[in-house]
Structure formats: structure tokens, C-alpha cells
Amino acid sequence: xxxxxxxVACSLDGYIAGPNDDFDWIMPEPSFNFEALYAQxxxxxxxxxxxxxxxxxxxxxxxxxxxxxxxxxxxxxxPDVEIVSEGLEARVRELRAQSGRDIxxxxxxxxxxxxxxxxxVDTVEPAIIPILLGGGVQxxxxxxxxxxxxxxxxxxxxxxxxxxxxxxxxxxxxxNEFLGGKxxxxx
Numbered sequence: 751x752x753x754x755x756x757x758v759a760c761s762l763d764g765y766i767a768g769p770n771d772d773f774d775w776i777m778p779e780p781s782f783n784f785e786a787l788y789a790q791x792x793x794x795x796x797x798x799x800x801x802x803x804x805x806x807x808x809x810x811x812x813x814x815x816x817x818x819x820x821x822x823x824x825x826x827x828x829p830d831v832e833i834v835s836e837g838l839e840a841r842v843r844e845l846r847a848q849s850g851r852d853i854x855x856x857x858x859x860x861x862x863x864x865x866x867x868x869x870x871v872d873t874v875e876p877a878i879i880p881i882l883l884g885g886g887v888q889x890x891x892x893x894x895x896x897x898x899x900x901x902x903x904x905x906x907x908x909x910x911x912x913x914x915x916x917x918x919x920x921x922x923x924x925x926n927e928f929l930g931g932k933x934x935x936x937x
Contacts, residue, residue: 752845752847752848752849752853754865755852756874757856758857762878762882763883766857766887767887769885771799777879777909793815793816793853794817794854795842795845796816796819796858797818797858797860797861798819798822800857800858801831816830846870855871859888864891866897869920873915874899875915875916878911878913880911899918900916901916
């Protein structure tokens with residue numbers, strides 16, 4: 751089964767974008783191989799706001815299936831992407847069951863929280879940038895859900911960036927009771 755991975759850059763104080771949706775604080779880490787990371791995915795899943803920012807920046811989504819969760823975008827206006835306005839949970843379950851590479855949950859704390867509530871996020875992989883933004887777009891929705899995380903990988907880079915990888919301990923359906931054994935204390 752394909753995994754849904756929330757791989758995202760964030761400030762030390764938990765923001766994924768600045769107050770004006772700015773990303774100028776994310777400095778490239780020369781020793782980080784972004785191309786190798788990008789090759790691990792064949793599907794990008796994002797919300798409308800993230801998609802509009804990516805388009806405005808002219809970022810290439812080269813060779814990837816792009817799925818945008820949106821109630822306001824019209825599929826006819828965006829023929830190169832799949833717009834999902836209803837049935838998002840079922841669509842993500844279908845994607846996970848298909849063969850292929852992993853699915854990159856690409857930005858968006860609200861979408862992340864929604865998928866987390868449905869037990870559809872397998873890993874959380876924040877690249878923590880050594881900066882305090884003091885405001886902006888939060889990594890997590892303020893109305894998020896509680897999940898335990900198990901640290902499965904970490905790496906420190908010369909710039910001070912930390913790349914962390916956590917497996918999400920899934921909750922039993924309709925509860926906050928966690929599946930998968932004992933807690934390691936991290937929440």
C-alpha cells in the first residue's frame with residue numbers, strides 16, 4: 751500500500767509559511783538532495799490555497815499526478831490536475847490502494863488535519879528550519895486531532911535544518927485509542 755507522507759518545511763515555531771504566504775525564509779540546504787526526495791513520489795495532494803501559491807510561483811510539478819482538494823475550483827478550468835470537491839476520504843483511500851510510489855501531502859495544515867482525522871497520514875516529516883517567524887500559516891490546524899508519533903528517522907544538516915521522520919500511530923476508528931502497540935511518550 752502506498753503511504754501518504756506529510757513532508758513539509760516549517761519554522762522552529764511551527765509555521766509553514768510567513769504572514770503573507772511567504773517562503774523566502776526557507777533557504778536551500780546544499781547537502782539536501784531534493785531530487786531524490788521528489789523521485790519518491792508520483793502523486794502530489796494539496797489544498798486549493800497551496801495549489802494557487804505553487805501555480806503563482808511557477809513551480810514545476812513535472813511528471814506528477816496532481817490532486818487538489820477544493821470546493822471552489824472548477825475542473826474545467828484546470829485540465830492538468832484532478833480537482834476533488836466531494837468524496838476526498840474515499841479518493842485518498844483509492845490512491846493508497848493503487849500501485850505506485852508514495853503520495854506527498856504537499857503543504858496545508860488544514861488538509862493535513864483532515865486526513866489525519868481519517869487515519870490517512872502515514873508519516874509526518876517536518877524539515878525544521880532554524881528561524882522563528884512569529885506568525886503565518888501554522889503547520890497544524892488549530893482544530894487538529896491528537897495522534898501519537900514514533901520517531902523513525904532524523905538528520906541534522908550543516909545549516910541547522912533538522913529533518914525528522916515520524917510514523918503516525920493510527921487511532922481506532924471513532925476514538926482516540928491508538929493502535930500499534932505501546933506509546934514511546936511522543937505525542
